[in-house]
Amino acid sequence: MIEAGLGVALDPAEREREADFPRSLVVRFGIDRPLRLDAGIDLAPFQIAYQTYGTLNAARSNAVLICHALTGDQHVANLHPVTHKPGWWETMVGPGRAIDTERYFVICPNVLGACMGTTGPASSNPVTGMPWGLDFPMITIRDMVRAQAMLLDHLGIASLFTIAGGSMGGMQVLQWCASYPQRVFSALPIATSTRHSAQNIAFHEVGRQAVMADPEWRHGRYFADGTNPRRGLAVARMGNHITYLSDAALHRKFGRRFQDRENPTFSFDADFQVESYLRHQGSSFVERFDANSYLYLTRAMDYFDLAADCDGVLAKAFKDTPTRFCVISFTSDWLFPTSESRATVHALNAGGARVSFAEIVTDKGHDAFLLDEPELFAIVRGFLEGAARTRGLDR
């Protein structure tokens, strides 16, 4: 079993408070405005936590929606209130960046089912006063998008200039285009796919089993027992994290080098640098993420299948869409490989959509969309500039 290295740097109570009282903007929907879920349940009341950057113009035409990925949140371009780390996409979003907050009004909501302020399994169930836990209904990507549409209605934004996101965020982008095509002027689905493959589901299942195998998980009622399945969640994170990298990058960064020692210790200590790195990834993750949220969000990704709603014909999802697309993939991303993006492009072409598609050469794997990739920024910037000209957004 994993030993030391699960240092408690942050106050767990602080993280738990974020679930109900997030340090960001919040909109609370009362019982009169339920969220209709795909599972057939109405969720009410519920709340959405979000961040905004920049200013909405008079015509309300410069709004950009950023959809975060599995372990992201609404703090896309500001210091995270719990970890105090920089925003997860500060390389892409900010003043003068490819998604320029001086030009566009950027909104990033926390997704439904997450744990940083939008209603999810870590939020308090108004009936019991305790966190929902596994009583929380199963949610889908489409439910996330439906909730986001309610947020935009609340903000008075009828049409989005663009929606951008990677991985699970990219799934939300594609679902938006399928659900509300008239509300989306342009779309940037990055490092994503229109459905989770069997291999992807398999990896998520391993992660979920790790959480559920932790004796401190207590069938999701760990909050009541005062425990926390940190070890299980850390292992899940370690496994998932490997899928976000590439063999080449891991070898380049760590190789077979030892961590702070000359020789192997012939024990199960973190002898190798890569081991130490993964343990750190696992331990820092559990400080800020709720284990039940992890279960619900990975499940939502597994259930995602855009073609399933159109008799298995993906092209139907985008038929006659007015939206302009820029699909982006990365060469070393083996979790959401280029072949998935090509299938999306194929369906968009068949539906007559205006599509750009670029594959970026990098060895940084799936995570590349979060990192410093100049070609990615040039492509996003160019795409948005072309779209802005057509939309009539002034400089």
Added chain:
Amino acid sequence: MLSRIRHDLTMAEAARGPGGARVDLLLVAEMVAPGAKVLDVGCGDGELLRLLAESRGVDGRGIELSREGVNECVAKGLAVIQGDADTDLSDYPNDAFDYVILSQTLQATRHPRIVIEHMLRIGRHGIVSFPNFGHWGIRLQLLLGGHMPRTDNLPYAWWDSPNIHFCTIKDFRQLCHVVGAKMEKAVALNAWGRALRFNAPWWFWNLLGEQAVFLLSRRN
């Protein structure tokens, strides 16, 4: 077009009109009706698409093999996807475009006939430009020099060339007959990309034209 991505400046590339655009591309653009929906197959760095958007107000899309070319196009805001003319044209539905353009790319395709057939399925018109292997300069290099020709327009050594399917103007006309394409318009260009604009029989053009541009449509 592959040879555009490699940065050899051929004479055609150097020949520019008053606006700074390549003369052969201007000729292609002239054949496109304003406001049409256009697919540029092998669009390189997007110069033709940009020209068409600016001068003819077209709704242009592109498909290009080289990653650098695609990324350059997308960074310019053009709707270009990465793909191979030989294999990916089958993805496009029938009658999706008014014009499908194949400029200086035919000679680099593996299956020229299939490419032309897809072009005329996808688009109501096809515009094809290609180097004419029947040009007198090329004939002379083979006849007298006894070696594969190298011209300013075809600068590659035979072992290092993306061009695998050369043809003459006469050969291209024959291909049009074979696939059932109607030749609406044809222009031959001299080595400087200027149109040979006088009435002359085909054999004349086959001898004097360094490049040719054809506007095709379906026969039925």
